[in-house]
Amino acid sequence: MAGALNPGGGGAASGVFGALRGWLLAPSLIVIGFFLLAPVCMMLIYSFLTKDFRGGVIWEFSLAAYDQFIFDRGLFGDEPPKIEWIYITIFWRSIWQAAIATILCLVIGFPTAYFIATRPAATRTVWLFLVTIPYWVNLLIRTVSMKFLIRDTGPLNEWLIQFGVIDTPIHVINTNIAVQLGLFYSYLPFMVLPIYASVERYNFALSEAARDLYASRWTTLREVLLPTVKPGIVAGCILVFVPSLGAFLAPDLLGGAKTFMIGSLIEEQFKGNAGNWPFGAAASMILLTVVLIVLMIYARQQSRAEERGH
Amino acid sequence: MGVNEPGSSTAVAITNIVKRYGIGDASVLALNDVSLEIQDNEFFTLLGPSGCGKTTLLRIIAGFEQVTAGVVHLYGEEIEQLPANKRPVNTVFQQYALFPHMSVLENIAFGLRMLGKGKAEIESRAKQMLDLVQLGGFADRRPAQLSGGQQQRVALARALAPAPKVLLLDEPLSALDLKLRQAMRVELKQIQEDTGITFVFVTHDQEEALTMSDRIAVMSSGELQQIGTAHEVYEEPRNKFVAGFIGETNLLDVTVEEVRADAAMCRVGDGAPIACSVAGNTTKGARGHISIRPERMSVSKPKRGDKLTGIVDRLVYLGTDTQCLLHLDNGTEITVRAQNAHESTLGVGPGDRAALNIDAGAARLLVD
Numbered sequence: 001m002a003g004a005l006n007p008g009g010g011g012a013a014s015g016v017f018g019a020l021r022g023w024l025l026a027p028s029l030i031v032i033g034f035f036l037l038a039p040v041c042m043m044l045i046y047s048f049l050t051k052d053f054r055g056g057v058i059w060e061f062s063l064a065a066y067d068q069f070i071f072d073r074g075l076f077g078d079e080p081p082k083i084e085w086i087y088i089t090i091f092w093r094s095i096w097q098a099a100i101a102t103i104l105c106l107v108i109g110f111p112t113a114y115f116i117a118t119r120p121a122a123t124r125t126v127w128l129f130l131v132t133i134p135y136w137v138n139l140l141i142r143t144v145s146m147k148f149l150i151r152d153t154g155p156l157n158e159w160l161i162q163f164g165v166i167d168t169p170i171h172v173i174n175t176n177i178a179v180q181l182g183l184f185y186s187y188l189p190f191m192v193l194p195i196y197a198s199v200e201r202y203n204f205a206l207s208e209a210a211r212d213l214y215a216s217r218w219t220t221l222r223e224v225l226l227p228t229v230k231p232g233i234v235a236g237c238i239l240v241f242v243p244s245l246g247a248f249l250a251p252d253l254l255g256g257a258k259t260f261m262i263g264s265l266i267e268e269q270f271k272g273n274a275g276n277w278p279f280g281a282a283a284s285m286i287l288l289t290v291v292l293i294v295l296m297i298y299a300r301q302q303s304r305a306e307e308r309g310h
Numbered sequence: 311m312g313v314n315e316p317g318s319s320t321a322v323a324i325t326n327i328v329k330r331y332g333i334g335d336a337s338v339l340a341l342n343d344v345s346l347e348i349q350d351n352e353f354f355t356l357l358g359p360s361g362c363g364k365t366t367l368l369r370i371i372a373g374f375e376q377v378t379a380g381v382v383h384l385y386g387e388e389i390e391q392l393p394a395n396k397r398p399v400n401t402v403f404q405q406y407a408l409f410p411h412m413s414v415l416e417n418i419a420f421g422l423r424m425l426g427k428g429k430a431e432i433e434s435r436a437k438q439m440l441d442l443v444q445l446g447g448f449a450d451r452r453p454a455q456l457s458g459g460q461q462q463r464v465a466l467a468r469a470l471a472p473a474p475k476v477l478l479l480d481e482p483l484s485a486l487d488l489k490l491r492q493a494m495r496v497e498l499k500q501i502q503e504d505t506g507i508t509f510v511f512v513t514h515d516q517e518e519a520l521t522m523s524d525r526i527a528v529m530s531s532g533e534l535q536q537i538g539t540a541h542e543v544y545e546e547p548r549n550k551f552v553a554g555f556i557g558e559t560n561l562l563d564v565t566v567e568e569v570r571a572d573a574a575m576c577r578v579g580d581g582a583p584i585a586c587s588v589a590g591n592t593t594k595g596a597r598g599h600i601s602i603r604p605e606r607m608s609v610s611k612p613k614r615g616d617k618l619t620g621i622v623d624r625l626v627y628l629g630t631d632t633q634c635l636l637h638l639d640n641g642t643e644i645t646v647r648a649q650n651a652h653e654s655t656l657g658v659g660p661g662d663r664a665a666l667n668i669d670a671g672a673a674r675l676l677v678d
Contacts, residue, residue, distance in 0.1 A: 208403070209409070212373075228409075
């Protein structure tokens, strides 16, 4: 095992040090294997088993879970298969809900990160700390608070009415907007922090050089700053999009029946006795596959950019 | 105004510039009432130690800093209110500031593209600039794939491509190693002469300033100390700072014995009076310093009647020269430099008594 994991240490060093390296790596490998790979493998296996009626699984191979996700065979399963649109719709809705939340986070997060990164070194830490403060409170509590804030009789509507912006309460709760707001609020720091890290390393002489070479402020942003800090922006987008896609707290608490997302669908399959474990596992696997494809496309683009010498 | 007639018009006029950072008690005065004129087609150098305000002055001309007070004219046009992208000047940055995500050619073409030039013109001009800095084969490389010297050339080509009226260079050679730096000095000067563009060059390296500049402005603590040709600032320093900063010098306490039209007779201790050129006005009996360059003095075995004598502290071999550190009897430390042209001609060794001989016309009286 030590030898296989020892790509750089060939030759004379591979003896004692190779073995030592293997031992030092072992704890992390065990943790990753046990807590990351094992559960995913378990879900993969479960998704191909038969459901038990009280939750749990019967150890019998079946494609029923995947079939149920894609095809509608009627109530008793004896009709000719039609495409089942319900789950695909939920899936599609989850993707664009997550995408809108990601865009919201980017639009708000980028200026925030830029602002923090351009403060004097001493005050930067304070700003960063302020960004993370809400995250010392449990996500569930924060989401419930959000619900109170935006409901029809909540402070948001009361203030808007009081200041004469609107006459009747605007209905936000249980809509897509509420879910997007919730996701945005849940994951904003995951956008701010990586972008901050990029902008903080950015050499502002590049902006001066662009200005010196007759670029307007806007062109400088678009052609010099954004391309240079792109890795941070992409990292932030992935860190917001991926958990938003599988989120269930915000859609459960802030959304309604029409805003049902894939995370909630999966959650329901494993809750209580009414669930369908293989179906939940299959939905998880489909979600995981989509996320992996997105990430692989990105990784390939990055390596292509690197080949071009970026 | 605005007509580019070589050598006849003023390229940049700086008038009573004050730059203050911060406000109230915490403010720092970076430039204190600086005025100077840079001629068209001139290689002009701002020279001074770090923190003297030379880079601030350059950034004010470029448009990266706002003046607290004062006026900047570029070929007769007042520009201190214009943003950087509206000024027909370009900058070569200290760390080059090349765009990392663009190829060498794209970097050089950037300014032309921003000016809205045609595609064909951009390409031919950018290629011409690449050839000018001898990087013809590197058009498609990224800055990260180039050596420091090559990056420096790209930065130069990028700043020259839009044909600026004035090129600003902010210590462009400081990141290069010695050999490359020396080669680039010659090349920069050559490019300046070939293009006829006014160069404003910032450096803390007096050797760089002396070898390249038509004129040098010596700065210290936000103030202008002296403007002149290399010869003038070296041979006729106006004050102690200039004498000490440009080249090496020895300062000796003197009393003025006699004042003539363009010279003064000064006495060091109880030695014979020395004829000195004078910076500024002086009167008989005044006390001051004379500055004498190490290479304008010599040491010899003491003879009877020699007034300036001391003990040789040590000899330092420097290749082309030998440096002799002399401890004068009146307590002053003196550095004398002798060329190693012949077999050791000093005739004295460490610990020996020696006499100090000052060349005629070598001493300059500084009145502070």
